[in-house]
Amino acid sequence: MGKKVLIGMSGGVDSTVSTLLLKEQGYDVEGVYMKLHSKPGYHEIHQARAQRAADFAGVKLHILDLQEEFNAKVFTPFIETYKEGKTPNPCALCNRNIKFGAMVAYADSIGADYVATGHYIRHDGQYLLQAHDDTKDQSYFLFYIDPALVPRLLFPLGERHKSDIKAYAAGIEGLESFASQSESSEICFVETTYMDVLKPYVPVDQEGEVLNLEGKVVGKHKGYMHYTIGKRKGFSVHGAHDPHFVVEIKPEINQIVVGTREDLECHRVELERVNMFDSRTEFECDVKLRYRTTAVRCSVKIDGDHATVELHEPVLGVASGQAGVFYDGEKLLGGGWIV
Numbered sequence: 001m002g003k004k005v006l007i008g009m010s011g012g013v014d015s016t017v018s019t020l021l022l023k024e025q026g027y028d029v030e031g032v033y034m035k036l037h038s039k040p041g042y043h044e045i046h047q048a049r050a051q052r053a054a055d056f057a058g059v060k061l062h063i064l065d066l067q068e069e070f071n072a073k074v075f076t077p078f079i080e081t082y083k084e085g086k087t088p089n090p091c092a093l094c095n096r097n098i099k100f101g102a103m104v105a106y107a108d109s110i111g112a113d114y115v116a117t118g119h120y121i122r123h124d125g126q127y128l129l130q131a132h133d134d135t136k137d138q139s140y141f142l143f144y145i146d147p148a149l150v151p152r153l154l155f156p157l158g159e160r161h162k163s164d165i166k167a168y169a170a171g172i173e174g175l176e177s178f179a180s181q182s183e184s185s186e187i188c189f190v191e192t193t194y195m196d197v198l199k200p201y202v203p204v205d206q207e208g209e210v211l212n213l214e215g216k217v218v219g220k221h222k223g224y225m226h227y228t229i230g231k232r233k234g235f236s237v238h239g240a241h242d243p244h245f246v247v248e249i250k251p252e253i254n255q256i257v258v259g260t261r262e263d264l265e266c267h268r269v270e271l272e273r274v275n276m277f278d279s280r281t282e283f284e285c286d287v288k289l290r291y292r293t294t295a296v297r298c299s300v301k302i303d304g305d306h307a308t309v310e311l312h313e314p315v316l317g318v319a320s321g322q323a324g325v326f327y328d329g330e331k332l333l334g335g336g337w338i339v
């Protein structure tokens with residue numbers, strides 16, 4: 001029997017095909033379905049799908065109830081970050097604490113040598129590398145995982161394209177329905193809008209004032225949590241002819257500050273809780289300041305777990321709470337949380 005792998009099986013096509021690929025490669029594969037958030041009715045459906053996939057692949061499926069841990073380490077910080085007037089990135093926290101945290105601890109407890117997921121990403125033993133399918137690359141969301149884990153990780157889909165994965169599943173009798181499942185939403189616990197998720201926990205709809213950069217009240221907004229830096233809709237600015245964008249959020253007094261496109265330009269970014277796969281403290285690289293944006297060239301200085309990033313060209317709409325992730329070509333060097 002080959003080395004033992006524990007793979008996270010969500011019941012989706014990616015982790016199902018990954019499981020089959022690992023079996024084909026001769027690993028001794030076991031799967032785990034993790035109950036994460038507490039959305040009513042969700043786990044019944046997805047756990048059943050994961051079980052079907054595991055039965056099809058002939059692997060044992062473990063069930064792990066991590067709802068409390070997910071709530072403490074991913075969901076509550078999501079709510080708190082919005083309260084602070086910032087824009088959260090729950091997937092990066094989930095990857096650190098749950099998929100490459102609690103799941104790895106569980107893999108240890110069953111004696112697994114490797115841990116696998118259906119993420120679109122690759123690695124070379126030290127660095128995470130962008131996926132070959134750049135429309136699916138998930139490296140941005142993995143910047144915060146423990147670098148020491150990298151050699152134990154297997155990502156069977158990193159060199160493949162999503163369309164091939166769907167075609168592969170569609171061609172296997174018994175798995176056709178996995179191929180045609182709709183894509184899961186970007187954040188697993190958000191079914192409709194972020195505001196719908198927040199509403200039971202915080203008063204999101206509290207009207208407030210819109211200020212200009214001189215501090216003058218120029219309009220009204222729906223409640224500061226509705227906005228992220230760079231947003232240009234959903235608030236009023238009296239007598240404005242040019243488009244206005246949110247440039248600052250003041251949660252303590254429920255105000256937002258708006259300005260023109262030029263006022264959104266950011267030339268320097270400070271990062272906290274920096275996590276590096278590389279030991280250098282001063283270097284040039286590319287940085288991504290939001291998922292699905294093009295990286296820009298920058299100079300980085302790291303001091304402890306803080307980084308100062310000088311952007312070589314201005315970036316519009318940098319939001320506090322998101323991640324700044326460093327790349328050298330396809331290689332992920334590390335990153336941190338935008339202050």
Ligand SMILES: Nc1ncnc2c1ncn2[C@@H]1O[C@H](COP(=O)(O)OP(=O)(O)OP(=O)(O)O)[C@@H](O)[C@H]1O
Binds near residue numbers: 011
């Ligand atoms: N509830 C879960 N239990 C176990 N593993 C999970 C769970 N959710 C996600 N994973 C693992 O993390 C990977 C990436 O998760 P993501 O939410 O991005 O899924 P996805 O791209 O929709 O993949 P899939 O098609 O497998 O659902 C999955 O492929 C799977 O290996």
